[in-house]
Amino acid sequence: MGEPGKSVATHGVTCFSKMKMFLLTLTVAYLAKTISTNYMISMLTHIERQFNIPTSVVGFINGSFEIGNLLLIVFVSYFGTKLHRPIMIGTGCVIMGLGCFLISLPHFLVGRYEYEKMISSSSNLSSNSFLCSGNRSQTLTPTRDPEDCEKEIKSLMWICVMVGNLIRGIGETPIVPLGISYIEDFAKSENSPLYIGILEAGNMVGPFIGLLLASYCANIYVDIGSVNTDDLTITPTDTRWVGAWWLGFLICAGVNVLTSIPFFFLPNTLPKEGLEDNADVTNSNKEEKHQRKAKKEKRGITKDFLPFMKSLFCNPIYVLFILVSVLQISSLAVTFVFTPKYLEQQFGKSTAEIVFLMVAGLTTSYEHERVQEPLYMENKILANCNMRCNCLTKIWDPVCGDNGITYMSACLAGCEKSFGTGINMVFQNCSCIQSSGNSSAVLGLCKKGPDCTIKLQYFLIRAGIGSFIYALSAIPGYMVFLRCIKPEAKSLGVGLHAFFIRVFAGIPTPVYFGALIDRTCLHWGNQKCGKPGACRIYDINNFRSIFLWLPAALRGSSFLPAICIIILLRKFQLPDKTDSSETEFVEMKLTEKESKYMDVPRSPEFENNRELKTRL
Numbered sequence: 298m299g300e301p302g303k304s305v306a307t308h309g310v311t312c313f314s315k316m317k318m319f320l321l322t323l324t325v326a327y328l329a330k331t332i333s334t335n336y337m338i339s340m341l342t343h344i345e346r347q348f349n350i351p352t353s354v355v356g357f358i359n360g361s362f363e364i365g366n367l368l369l370i371v372f373v374s375y376f377g378t379k380l381h382r383p384i385m386i387g388t389g390c391v392i393m394g395l396g397c398f399l400i401s402l403p404h405f406l407v408g409r410y411e412y413e414k415m416i417s418s419s420s421n422l423s424s425n426s427f428l429c430s431g432n433r434s435q436t437l438t439p440t441r442d443p444e445d446c447e448k449e450i451k452s453l454m455w456i457c458v459m460v461g462n463l464i465r466g467i468g469e470t471p472i473v474p475l476g477i478s479y480i481e482d483f484a485k486s487e488n489s490p491l492y493i494g495i496l497e498a499g500n501m502v503g504p505f506i507g508l509l510l511a512s513y514c515a516n517i518y519v520d521i522g523s524v525n526t527d528d529l530t531i532t533p534t535d536t537r538w539v540g541a542w543w544l545g546f547l548i549c550a551g552v553n554v555l556t557s558i559p560f561f562f563l564p565n566t567l568p569k570e571g572l573e574d575n576a577d578v579t580n581s582n583k584e585e586k587h588q589r590k591a592k593k594e595k596r597g598i599t600k601d602f603l604p605f606m607k608s609l610f611c612n613p614i615y616v617l618f619i620l621v622s623v624l625q626i627s628s629l630a631v632t633f634v635f636t637p638k639y640l641e642q643q644f645g646k647s648t649a650e651i652v653f654l655m656v657a658g659l660t661t662s663y664e665h666e667r668v669q670e671p672l673y674m675e676n677k678i679l680a681n682c683n684m685r686c687n688c689l690t691k692i693w694d695p696v697c698g699d700n701g702i703t704y705m706s707a708c709l710a711g712c713e714k715s716f717g718t719g720i721n722m723v724f725q726n727c728s729c730i731q732s733s734g735n736s737s738a739v740l741g742l743c744k745k746g747p748d749c750t751i752k753l754q755y756f757l758i759r760a761g762i763g764s765f766i767y768a769l770s771a772i773p774g775y776m777v778f779l780r781c782i783k784p785e786a787k788s789l790g791v792g793l794h795a796f797f798i799r800v801f802a803g804i805p806t807p808v809y810f811g812a813l814i815d816r817t818c819l820h821w822g823n824q825k826c827g828k829p830g831a832c833r834i835y836d837i838n839n840f841r842s843i844f845l846w847l848p849a850a851l852r853g854s855s856f857l858p859a860i861c862i863i864i865l866l867r868k869f870q871l872p873d874k875t876d877s878s879e880t881e882f883v884e885m886k887l888t889e890k891e892s893k894y895m896d897v898p899r900s901p902e903f904e905n906n907r908e909l910k911t912r913l
Contacts, residue, residue, distance in 0.1 A: 331503025349830030356811030363803030365466025374792020387560030392468030399461030
């Protein structure tokens with residue numbers, strides 16, 4: 298009598314460890330996918346500069362992840378529950394790794410990054426040819442036909458980045474719905490919130506790791522190893538700087554592939570948590586029950602799809618929760634995707650440090666130092682102090698004067714002499730710089746005092762408090778969402794929820810918000826062929842209004858359907874699996890007792906009574 302009990306106890310420990318192993322592996326998968334997602338968001342500005350594309354195109358590249366996820370989310374969510382879920386999740390992780398690798402591929406297919414500057418490095422012109430000169434006879438960088446841009450392979454390589462991000466979205470598809478449904482199927486009802494909370498912890502830790510990786514890669518020049526960094530005239534704080542964005546994607550590719558390995562060794566089904574500790578339930582009965590359940594699911598792989606869809610869309614709580622999610626995710630998409638660009642423009646924030654820039658002739662008058670004036674006309678860039686210099690007005694090669702103002706170029710600052718090389722170059726005799734010093738300037742953007750740092754701290758504190766409040770409601774809200782769905786339609790419900798979020802929030806929001814940001818651009822960079830490139834500086838007042846007020850309007854409008862959900866919850870009872878463990882135990886006990894009378898003929902009345910008892 299002692300041996301069977303020992304066998305059952307040992308099996309219980311094994312099953313328990315498998316459930317925890319799946320939870321641990323899924324948490325690592327959550328961690329890996331959020332690392333690559335947040336790294337992608339952090340590198341969007343560098344990708345924009347690398348390929349000289351507007352912000353609206355960058356938003357479309359970011360939305361391609363949602364498009365890839367959208368292609369398969371509904372089918373994977375429904376049909377995935379009929380197949381081997383851990384293997385499908387593992388396959389998704391491998392595909393995510395492939396997508397990350399494809400994103401980094403353009404770096405190895407195109408030439409070196411050539412940033413915009415006053416004079417070509419291959420030119421034989423004198424070192425002072427790009428300074429203020431009244432009788433300029435030399436010709437600076439030649440301007441080609443803008444149609445030549447379309448012939449360059451580099452101008453199309455952003456498509457490869459978009460395709461890689463799309464494939465990454467396809468790979469992410471099975472992780473959330475199949476992982477959640479697996480936990481809901483085999484975990485105790487009271488343990489589900491804890492397990493989902495652990496998964497969300499992975500979602501919260503991942504962004505920090507992704508940002509650290511982005512910080513490291515952004516401070517490495519994009520062509521490290523193939524160029525002499527001592528010859529560079531830009532630093533990471535410059536809006537022309539492009540970091541080694543490709544390096545982080547290679548790291549993310551390896552992490553996602555390694556994460557997939559444990560999933561291929563996990564079982565498709567597990568005993569329900571709590572049942573494995575009962576000595577009266579034998580291994581054979583549980584295995585037999587799960588085999589019957591699996592066969593029944595495979596027989597009904599398509600016939601219950603439409604009834605499930607109907608039951609979901611006739612559920613008012615489910616529909617209202619989707620509406621809340623779309624509005625909330627739209628707000629979050631604006632915040633997460635464009636915060637790096639906003640901090641760079643508002644506070645002069647790069648990955649390495651915080652600076653604040655004013656650009657004379659665009660946001661500050663030459664005659665009134667440090668007085669912010671919205672100047673949009675190109676002729677405002679020219680003033681009496683630099684009118685005689687014959688400067689090019691479309692080249693972005695900023696210098697910082699000792700008066701604390703950033704100028705578009707040394708020529709527009711009226712500088713007549715230069716000393717030094719690379720980032721150590723110093724300009725003197727600058728007629729537009731009115732200061733008590735020697736009217737000199739250095740390469741790069743000006744740094745601002747501590748007042749800007751204090752404002753940035755206030756912004757980060759406010760953002761942190763908002764994130765904390767949102768996090769408090771995330772798990773309870775998600776549990777209400779899960780419990781308002783019938784157990785058999787749970788995976789499909791999660792998939793449809795993700796489907797609508799991607800259609801109405803994840804895909805369109807970065808695109809239309811990027812287009813709004815493009816409308817606030819004050820100065821566009823120029824490609825060698827003369828075609829406009831990435832924006833160098835924005836009207837920060839309009840940028841700030843769009844960045845802060847649009848998310849606030851979206852999130853505020855989500856309160857109305859949320860209030861309706863609270864009212865409905867007071868009237869309706871959720872189809873929760875409150876007594877699922879007890880029901881499973883009664884069913885297994887009845888099966889065990891019936892096995893003692895296998896040789897006794899059973900009448901139809903006996904079969905009907907047995908089925909009724911099983912349901913009870």
